[in-house]
Amino acid sequence: MTPIDFWFSIGSTYSYLTVMRLPQLADAKGIEVRWHPFNVRHVMVAQNNIPFKDKPEKTAYMWRDIARRAEGYGLSPKLPAPYPLAGLVLANEVAELGMREGWGIDYTRATYRRWFEQGEPAGEAPNLPESLREIGQDPERVMERAGSEEIVQALASATADAMTLGVFGSPSFLVGHELFWGDDRLEDAIAWAMSH
Amino acid sequence: MTPIDFWFSIGSTYSYLTVMRLPQLADAKGIEVRWHPFNVRHVMVAQNNIPFKDKPEKTAYMWRDIARRAEGYGLSPKLPAPYPLAGLVLANEVAELGMREGWGIDYTRATYRRWFEQGEPAGEAPNLPESLREIGQDPERVMERAGSEEIVQALASATADAMTLGVFGSPSFLVGHELFWGDDRLEDAIAWAMSH
Numbered sequence: 001m002t003p004i005d006f007w008f009s010i011g012s013t014y015s016y017l018t019v020m021r022l023p024q025l026a027d028a029k030g031i032e033v034r035w036h037p038f039n040v041r042h043v044m045v046a047q048n049n050i051p052f053k054d055k056p057e058k059t060a061y062m063w064r065d066i067a068r069r070a071e072g073y074g075l076s077p078k079l080p081a082p083y084p085l086a087g088l089v090l091a092n093e094v095a096e097l098g099m100r101e102g103w104g105i106d107y108t109r110a111t112y113r114r115w116f117e118q119g120e121p122a123g124e125a126p127n128l129p130e131s132l133r134e135i136g137q138d139p140e141r142v143m144e145r146a147g148s149e150e151i152v153q154a155l156a157s158a159t160a161d162a163m164t165l166g167v168f169g170s171p172s173f174l175v176g177h178e179l180f181w182g183d184d185r186l187e188d189a190i191a192w193a194m195s196h
Numbered sequence: 197m198t199p200i201d202f203w204f205s206i207g208s209t210y211s212y213l214t215v216m217r218l219p220q221l222a223d224a225k226g227i228e229v230r231w232h233p234f235n236v237r238h239v240m241v242a243q244n245n246i247p248f249k250d251k252p253e254k255t256a257y258m259w260r261d262i263a264r265r266a267e268g269y270g271l272s273p274k275l276p277a278p279y280p281l282a283g284l285v286l287a288n289e290v291a292e293l294g295m296r297e298g299w300g301i302d303y304t305r306a307t308y309r310r311w312f313e314q315g316e317p318a319g320e321a322p323n324l325p326e327s328l329r330e331i332g333q334d335p336e337r338v339m340e341r342a343g344s345e346e347i348v349q350a351l352a353s354a355t356a357d358a359m360t361l362g363v364f365g366s367p368s369f370l371v372g373h374e375l376f377w378g379d380d381r382l383e384d385a386i387a388w389a390m391s392h
Contacts, residue, residue, distance in 0.1 A: 047253055047254070049251050054244060055244065055245050055364075057243055057245075057359075058243070058245055058364050058365075061362065061364065061375060064375070065376075065377070163253075166257065168251075168253040168254050169254075179257060181261070185261075
């Protein structure tokens with residue numbers, strides 16, 4: 001059994017599906033999952049890999065595809081969700097801080113729920129402070145810490161690590177050196193983790 | 197039970213998986229599948245949707261992902277296959293002619309097999325004439341007909357139809373108005389076809 005390194009950016013649309021269903025799936029299989037927020041927008045711009053901007057046909061399909069898959073998972077998003085996120089970087093700096101302090105997964109799920117199920121963009125008010133309050137964190141303290149040089153640098157460093165590891169999109173799953181990209185590869189990643 | 201319209205381009209890498217496994221899957225479920233060759237490169241350029249060119253990280257992942265999935269389907273490609281295809285347009289003009297004359301599916305499977313399993317690019321010699329001979333077609337006659345104004349126009353017209361229908365990539369499956377994109381959505385398309 002190999003642990004799964006889950007690389008994600010709050011701001012990725014398909015990552016909603018993974019963020020919502022991963023904890024239960026991993027628990028059921030007894031797999032350790034390590035959550036790594038990173039700045040996928042930085043990676044995509046650096047790699048000239050722009051999946052949806054100025055691509056209306058592909059974007060329309062993406063929302064329909066997410067709607068179908070969400071229904072299959074018993075989720076009820078209101079789609080399309082606001083996209084892209086102006087506050088992507090801040091949203092993930094808060095996640096980085098949260099992972100260090102132990103509330104990162106709860107925050108990520110809360111902010112995705114508000115973004116995809118209530119139509120409030122992540123990374124800004126009201127989503128950001130309300131998500132933090134909901135999980136018992138003080139928004140004022142968190143915002144100050146998330147904007148610190150230490151956390152800003154930590155997210156940039158995680159983003160550089162992601163690129164070194166070959167991660168080019170979100171969600172991505174690394175099982176040892178084996179990379180799986182996309183919510184639709186989560187089951188494959190879990191099977192790989194269980195057999196290696 | 198709704199028929200499936202299968203839109204594909206010889207030249208698409210992931211379409212190898214679909215071309216190889218679709219006939220058996222559709223037969224097993226008793227689903228009618230209509231094969232539609234089109235020029236996916238034209239669509240992607242028109243929509244500024246360039247998935248792999250100048251994207252080495254994503255391209256490396258694509259080959260690994262195809263290798264893993266091919267193994268799961270019992271296929272044995274030699275990867276990476278030559279890519280992109282210089283003869284994409286001709287390869288699909290021949291497919292268009294073949295669909296009209298009743299040997300299009302056999303040709304598409306033969307040429308993909310040589311491309312992905314023997315390393316010979318589709319749409320040029322030796323792959324193109326050998327694939328035609330293998331399925332009992334005279335390469336000289338086919339090449340003359342495939343280059344005719346009628347067939348050149350037919351492929352261009354199919355490509356325009358694909359865009360009108362919202363098809364932006366290959367392989368795509370249309371079940372009524374419901375669009376599924378990617379070999380990894382084939383099972384979803386079949387399930388949709390069976391329940392509608």
